[in-house]
Amino acid sequence: MKRYSLCAVAAVLLIALVWAGCSTTDRGPVAPNTIGVASKPAAGVIAAQNRHTDRLLAIRGVVGTAVGHAADGSWAIQVFTEAAGVAGIPRDLEGISVDVVVTGKIVALAPKGGSSPDPRSRFDRPVPIGVSTGNENECAAGTIGCRVKDASGNPFALSNNHVYARQNSASLDDGDGNGEEVLQPGRYDTGCSFDPNNIIGSLSDFELIKFDGSDNTIDAAIAASSTANLGNTTPSNGYGTPSSTATTAFVGQLVQKYGRTTKLTKGKVTGINATVNVGYSSGTAHFVGQIVVQGTKPFIKAGDSGSLLVTDPGKNPVGLLFAGTSSGIAIANPIEPVLTRFGVTVDGQ
Secondary structure, eight states, rough: OOOOOOGGOOOOBBBTTTOOOOOOOOOOOOOTTTTTTOOOOOHHHHHHHHHHHHHHHSSSEEEEEEEEOOTTTTEEEEEEETTTOOOOOEEEETEEEEEEEOOOOEEEEOOOOOOOSSSSSOSSSSSSSSSEEEEEESSSSSEEOEEEOOOOOOOEEEEEEHHHTTTOOOOOOOOOOSSSSSSSSSSGGGGTTGGGGOOOOOOOEEEEOOOSSEOOOOOOOEEEOOOBBSSSSSSTSSSOOOOOOOOOOTTTTEEEEETTEEEEEEEEEEEEEEEEEEETTTTEEEEEEEEEEOOOOOOOOTTTTTTTOOOETTTTTEEEEEEETTTOHHHHHHEEHHHHHHHHHHHHH
């Protein structure tokens, strides 16, 4: 999902995916045998991808791999590159075709340092989901993904580590209210000024992002809030209230999201089990098991980081968007590992 100014992520897409709005009906071409079918690749295709990913990522200019469909609808190993013409990529691997996809660099998306309503503005409390948010100590902005709740029913705002936890640098709430505050809107959207009236919660937990080359699976954080400060539906120009029932991504799945920058956009899952190297201002992080989403126009832009990926229709949570490319291809964490990590469920319908 490069953050803008102060939340610098090595990205052209700004932290929260904040780019021009995509048409709410635009989608990329979908192979005829994938619409509405929970297509699952043969275990051998994913196994082959996993066996060769490290070698492929060692090729200069390769930024990731995934499993998806070739133009004829057959399974293929996708290889993501920074530019066209990267040398050394095989045409096939173990008899499986290789599909080279020029994505550009993949970066975390949140800006730093249409239709109405504007998700970058300040909303009356309780604030909707899918709108501008950020940490009190950073002039940046990302997106509130959704409201989640723990086993006791306590509400939290869900977004990315790089939106709420300043890429591992933030202090948590120790129960005495000393954690770093979370705002709506994020400071990038208030001229970098801090207004205590914009506080909607306090940072409760986050998953560390590892920059040492080891595997990451999620870029996520939660902030303790209240139903008085945080609602569970998008603004009126969004998709509404997400379902509380999460689902697993599959290639060809039709999806949508509402985010701070591009508002409501629609597309489809084009890759699963993606391994990608993602640029942040703190370094490069290696992510595995990710979801790739595309539309005919950019699905996300900087400032959209933290947006919840849901099915279309159904609004079942699929993933947590966090990174992307300059062409608008989006990368999402599968939602189940995110919810399991924090012991929460989506507070939806």
